[in-house]
Amino acid sequence: MLSTAEKEQIEHEIGMVPVKKAACIEALKIVQHHRRWVSDEGIQDVAGILDMSPEEVDSVATFYNLIFRQPVGRHIILLCDSISCYVMGLNDLHEELVSLLGIQYGQTTDDGRFTLLPNPCLGTCDHAPALMVDNDLYRDLRPEAIADILEKYL
Amino acid sequence: MERPLTQHITFPPLGLRQYEAIGGYQAARKAIKHMQPAEVTALVKDSGMKGRGGAGFSTGMKWSFVPMNVPGPKYLICNADEMEPGTFKDRWLLEGNPHQLIEGMIVAAYAIQATESFVFLRWAYKTAAQEIRKAIQEAYDAGYLGRNILGTGYSLEMHLHTGVGRYMCGEETALLNSLEGKRATPRSKPPFPQVSGLFGKPTIVNNVETLSYIPHIVNKGADWFQKLSLTADGGTKIYGVSGRVKNPGAWELPMGITLRELLEEHAGGMQDGYSFKGVLPGGASTDFLVEEHMDVKLDFAGVAAAGSRLGTGTMIVLDDKTCPVGFVHNLEHFFAQESCGFCTPCREGLPWTEKLLWAIEQGNGRMKDIEILASQTKLLGPGNTFCALAPGAMEPLQSALKYFREDFERHIIEEGCPYNHHHHLHSTSHEHLHR
Numbered sequence: 001m002l003s004t005a006e007k008e009q010i011e012h013e014i015g016m017v018p019v020k021k022a023a024c025i026e027a028l029k030i031v032q033h034h035r036r037w038v039s040d041e042g043i044q045d046v047a048g049i050l051d052m053s054p055e056e057v058d059s060v061a062t063f064y065n066l067i068f069r070q071p072v073g074r075h076i077i078l079l080c081d082s083i084s085c086y087v088m089g090l091n092d093l094h095e096e097l098v099s100l101l102g103i104q105y106g107q108t109t110d111d112g113r114f115t116l117l118p119n120p121c122l123g124t125c126d127h128a129p130a131l132m133v134d135n136d137l138y139r140d141l142r143p144e145a146i147a148d149i150l151e152k153y154l
Numbered sequence: 155m156e157r158p159l160t161q162h163i164t165f166p167p168l169g170l171r172q173y174e175a176i177g178g179y180q181a182a183r184k185a186i187k188h189m190q191p192a193e194v195t196a197l198v199k200d201s202g203m204k205g206r207g208g209a210g211f212s213t214g215m216k217w218s219f220v221p222m223n224v225p226g227p228k229y230l231i232c233n234a235d236e237m238e239p240g241t242f243k244d245r246w247l248l249e250g251n252p253h254q255l256i257e258g259m260i261v262a263a264y265a266i267q268a269t270e271s272f273v274f275l276r277w278a279y280k281t282a283a284q285e286i287r288k289a290i291q292e293a294y295d296a297g298y299l300g301r302n303i304l305g306t307g308y309s310l311e312m313h314l315h316t317g318v319g320r321y322m323c324g325e326e327t328a329l330l331n332s333l334e335g336k337r338a339t340p341r342s343k344p345p346f347p348q349v350s351g352l353f354g355k356p357t358i359v360n361n362v363e364t365l366s367y368i369p370h371i372v373n374k375g376a377d378w379f380q381k382l383s384l385t386a387d388g389g390t391k392i393y394g395v396s397g398r399v400k401n402p403g404a405w406e407l408p409m410g411i412t413l414r415e416l417l418e419e420h421a422g423g424m425q426d427g428y429s430f431k432g433v434l435p436g437g438a439s440t441d442f443l444v445e446e447h448m449d450v451k452l453d454f455a456g457v458a459a460a461g462s463r464l465g466t467g468t469m470i471v472l473d474d475k476t477c478p479v480g481f482v483h484n485l486e487h488f489f490a491q492e493s494c495g496f497c498t499p500c501r502e503g504l505p506w507t508e509k510l511l512w513a514i515e516q517g518n519g520r521m522k523d524i525e526i527l528a529s530q531t532k533l534l535g536p537g538n539t540f541c542a543l544a545p546g547a548m549e550p551l552q553s554a555l556k557y558f559r560e561d562f563e564r565h566i567i568e569e570g571c572p573y574n575h576h577h578h579l580h581s582t583s584h585e586h587l588h589r
Contacts, residue, residue, distance in 0.1 A: 016313070017335070018353050024335035025318060063337040063494075065319035066277055078278075082239035083438055084396040086484040087476050120321060120488055121239040121438075122278050125396035125468070126403045135280045 002045045006034050010049055020050045024060050028067050037068040065119070073108040073115040075153040078132040081118040084125035089142070093129050096143035100150065113153070156382060158370040159363070159390060160406040163250030167285055170292035173253040179298055181369035185261045186306050189372075191222070194265035198368065201376035202388040207233055207324075207361030208436065208465045210387075210454040219348035220266040220356045229357040230263035230271040231333070232365050235323045237276055238437035239488055240470035243392040243404050244362035248275070248282035251366070252289035256312065258368035260298060263310050266358055271312045274329055277319050286314050321492035325541055326359040327351075328494065339496045340541040363392055385410030387453040395421035397471030398428040404468070410456065414448040416469070428473040432557060436465020438485050439546025441553035442472070462553070477573035478558040479565055482551055483511040489547035500544035503534045507551065514562060517570035524562050528555055 002010070013026040027050060031042045038046075038061055040054075047054040061067045079097065081090060097116060101109055108115045124130045127139035138149055162168060162176055173179070185194050199214025220228065232255065236244040247255060255273075263271050273286055290312050293299045301309045320338050322328040327341035330352050351357020367389065371379050380388040387409050393416050394404035400422030407416070413433070417423065424430055432442040435452070441462035443450065450460045457464040472481055490504035507530050513519045531552040534544040555562065564572050 019334075022333075022335040022353075025332065026335070029318060060335065060337055063320065064317075067318050081484075082488060083434075083470050083481065083484050084240050086481065087397050087470070087473070119278070119319075120492065121237060121241070123236050123242045123245045123276070125240050125242045125470070126394065128396060128402075132278065137278075137280070 002031075002049060003034060006030055006045075007049065010046075014050070021052055024050060024052065024057060025064070028057070028061050028064075032067060036074075037070060037072050039069075039071075071108070073112050075114050075134055076132075077114055077116045078119035078122070079116065080120075080122040080124075080128070080130045080132075082121035082125075084121070085129035088128040090129050092143045093131065093141055093146065096146045100147060114150070155408070157390060157406040158374075158382075159247065159254075159366055159392065160250070162254070163246065165250060167249065167251050167289075168253060170253060170289070170296055173251075177373070178253055178369075179257055179296075181372035182257050182260045182264075182298055183304060185372050186264050186304055186308055191265050191267055194261060194372065197376055198265070198371055201371045201379040202386075203364065203367060203371065203379065204387055204454060205361055206363035206367075206391070206467070208238065208439075208463075210464065213360065213364055216348060216360075217262070217265055217358060219346065220358060221349060222267060224356065227270055227353075227355050228266055228268040229352045229355060230259060230266060230268040231326075231329065231352065231357060231359045232259055232271070232273045232362060233324060233326065233329060233359050234273050234275040234279070234282070234362050235317055235329065236279075236362070237321045237324055238439065238466050238468075239485065240396055240434065241394070241437045241466045241468040242396070243394050243466060243468055245279060245282060246392070246404055247362050247366050248279060249285055252282075252285045253293070254369060255286075255362060255366045256289055256293050257298075258365035259312065260293075260303075260310060261368045261372055262358065262360060262365055264308060266356070268358070269309060269311065271310060272333060273312070273314045274323065274333060275314060275316050276323075277317050283314065283316055290314060320494075321488075322494045322543065325543070328541070329359060330357065337494070339494045342540075383409040383453070385451055385453045385456065387455065391452070391467050393420070393452065394466075394468035395471060396469070397433075398425045398473040398476075399423065399471055400425055410451045410453040412448065413443060413450050413452060416452060417448075417471070421471075424471075424473065428475055430471065431474045431476075431478070432472040432554075434462075434470045434472075434550055436463050436467055436469070438470070438488065439542075439549055440465045441549045442557055444557050462549070475573065477515065477571050478554055478561045479511060479515045480571065480573070482554045483508065483515050485550050486511055486547060489543065493543060497540035499534050500539050500541075503530055504544060504547060506530065507534070507547075514565045515571055517565065517568070519562075519566045521563070521566055523566070524555065524559070527551065527562075531555070 009030045010027045013023040027046045047057045130139045195217045203213040204210045322338040323332045328338040332338040347357045391409045396402045432444045447460045486508040490508045493500045495501045531548040536545045
């Protein structure tokens with residue numbers, strides 16, 4: 001069931017668009033913001049308020065890279081896996097992350113602290129290689145710098 | 155040398171009052187108060203401005219296709235979903251001078267008489283989102299947005315939309331579907347968005363760099379714009395370089411400088427221990443240029459004549475220590491992942507291409523695979539797919555097969571990647587650089 005806050009925010013978005021359906025992505029973002037990911041129940045909640053079928057909402061949710069349909073950790077690591085970072089040392093960063101966290105792409109650490117995901121070009125190619133943790137961008141990275149970055153996120 | 159687009163970029167960016175103090179919002183005043191919408195469009199058309207998003211279509215021409223006497227809303231959209239791998243020019247403009255973009259959007263919206271406008275911003279650009287949000291609010295507070303702008307009776311709303319990550323959103327009709335809350339699959343054209351776009355209404359979608367230029371064209375005129383350039387394509391252009399060069403970065407330079415000048419003078423040449431092997435001149439979906447192309451003039455016609463595309467103007471350099479097969483595999487992995495899945499050649503062909511490249515890179519390739527890859531570049535080429543994603547994906551592959559064929563063959567003959575032993579060299583020299 002949608003919380004009061006979720007409902008209010010989604011209704012605000014519905015008010016911004018000519019047809020209810022057009023608020024679908026915003027509604028998914030709102031649910032994810034409150035619950036960290038969008039479960040089957042979340043899909044049904046969004047479908048209910050927008051008068052859409054859950055299948056149609058899910059077709060939108062699964063299309064976008066950053067709507068999470070599986071549980072994620074408290075912090076999301078997005079490692080840029082595009083071309084400039086590949087040239088500048090992506091593989092070394094990836095190896096370091098995998099060895100420090102003990103997880104592969106798409107997995108979450110046992111303590112629920114980090115989820116590791118590859119992400120297309122972060123648009124900071126002159127400072128490659130780069131990654132984001134939650135809303136923070138880190139650039140010009142060397143593998144040795146990774147451990148200190150992770151320390152900041154509890 | 156004039157650098158109209160970037161001369162007032164600061165971090166943090168100019169606030170509204172500071173922007174006004176350097177002449178900001180004069181173009182919006184001039185256009186809305188003293189020019190007819192059609193005059194603005196004619197001026198931009200006369201300037202010869204070609205869209206900076208990658209396709210290079212005449213901006214004024216695009217605007218002129220909007221039917222002016224139809225009832226109901228019209229839309230102006232800024233495509234700020236910068237997601238072409240290797241491209242980082244719009245981030246600079248968005249974070250460094252958001253009022254310049256907003257002013258350009260106001261003028262463009264006025265030219266097509268739009269009443270609603272959106273900045274479609276990619277999710278990862280967090281700083282840009284903050285700055286744009288703040289600048290839009292300041293523009294509302296100062297009366298440049300909202301009802302009855304500057305007392306002229308013209309009204310315009312502006313919204314910031316942040317995406318949830320998908321390369322397809324950069325294609326203008328897919329962007330419209332995404333703004334409507336749908337999957338970002340492209341629409342068939344015609345009807346073109348200028349006639350039937352967002353919610354079926356006339357819509358213009360322009361790139362950040364294009365729109366940021368509009369205030370300067372209105373202030374200084376079409377002739378001035380043309381004279382900034384060294385070639386027939388007017389203006390300055392933001393060029394960028396990434397990869398193993400000494401000084402990676404982005405620079406606003408006259409349209410039509412040579413590839414050599416950009417790579418050697420601005421990007422500082424190759425890092426010590428690396429030599430130049432090739433370059434993608436305009437993002438991931440452009441054909442490689444190589445040593446023989448060093449004197450190519452970097453404008454739309456010049457790069458096209460060399461068999462590639464200016465695209466976004468942000469270059470990715472391939473050095474002699476990076477495996478070309480691994481490089482192209484990285485690109486095709488991206489395109490296969492980002493294919494929207496709507497049309498069969500793209501949905502099925504790109505993963506196949508990616509797998510073949512991976513097999514070759516891992517030492518499991520056969521000579522016949524090179525021929526299959528070559529045939530893929532035709533099967534997924536222009537005319538066989540619904541949109542430009544797969545044909546774009548084939549551009550670096552077809553040119554890699556042309557210029558670096560020997561590398562593909564060595565992988566197959568040696569049953570492995572001949573560049574692999576350089577991996578440790580990489581790490582060592584990298585460490586050395588940062589010590």
